[in-house]
Amino acid sequence: MHRKHVDDMSYVQKLLSSDFSEAFRLWKNGVRLYRSSADNGMVDLATPFFRTSAGTGNEYTLLISEILPSWRNYPKRNHCIICAGNRSSAKEYQEPGRAIYCVLPKNGASIAIAPTADMWYSFSILRKYEIDTLDDFNRKLVSFLSSASGMPQNAIEQIFQDSDVPAVLQLFKDIEADAKTLKRTSLPKFEDFLVSGLNIGEPLAMLLDRLLSPDANGFSVCRISEVAEVKTEAWTSSDCLFLDEKMLAQFLS
Incomplete structure (x- = not known):
């Protein structure tokens, strides 16, 4: 993904009340997404771009992204930002040089939700x-x-x-x-x-x-405004706002 660092906190406040207001409202209501990612400061605008599978072959990713018809209405797995519905899952990917970010997809984003915490076992x-x-x-x-x-x-x-x-x-x-x-x-x-x-x-x-x-394996997809709960792996092909936890807490208070 491409990430653009944001320093202007007044601009971040504007984004939370406009382009990312739906996800911000969900955070206020306890519906939250996290990601462990390279530490790039307090706030980033993240844009997904083409990706292949990490840690395994690209077979399943290509199938569900480009070939199998039942996945047609889902965000493409080969062009997405992957998140966790709970902080502990994101923390499993922590290592030196990485930080846990709060992830807020852009208004109107389509969110795919897996039935388990890890896509591999879903x-x-x-x-x-x-x-x-x-x-x-x-x-x-x-x-x-x-x-x-x-x-x-x-x-x-x-x-x-x-x-x-x-x-x-x-x-x-x-x-x-x-x-x-x-x-x-x-x-x-x-x-x-x-x-x-x-x-x-x-x-x-x-x-x-x-x-x-x-459907047969228990996945679901909906717009960000319709998400009721996420406790498992999720992904979106939309732009996202990445915020440090302490920084987001300031905006939530």
Whole structure:
């Protein structure tokens, strides 16, 4: 994200009563978002820009941001600011040179809310297929795509890392064209689900959409003015105001 430091406190006060008034009202009512981020002083204006997954492959991020239809009305995960609905979750990412900021999305912002404190563990449907985390999902998906297409795993990982949507869709199309050659003999649950669906002509993207569906997994999305409670991970593609906790406390008093 791009962050612009703000020194003029009268300007900050103006922002809290105008462009960021909805989130400021929520803070007054106890609905709060936090983020551990590089320490850049007391107040920042933050603008999201293109991002890929941190700490794992980019497979799930690209799927839910650009390919799967059930995520169409959600803020794009590959162009967002990620927050925590409680301070303790944000504090887990603290390290030297970082600070905990209060995050206020701009008026009208769309907010995605995960069902758990960490996105990695938010997909209950995947656990039915012996997948506990999104890191597990990424690895198993790449392994399946490689075995089904003959493409090396590192090449598949690269097209996802490059966010090459046409290449991913072509890979899916090639696998679908040869679906009848895929066998279900002694496959793990995840691979068996995909192969059985492909065998009867279901598109691969639709099969993955059923597994990662936000509705089926307990995600929600709403405008910032409509947020009633956030205790878990959340994200937005909107501009945000970052304020030091002590600084925001002064404006709240």
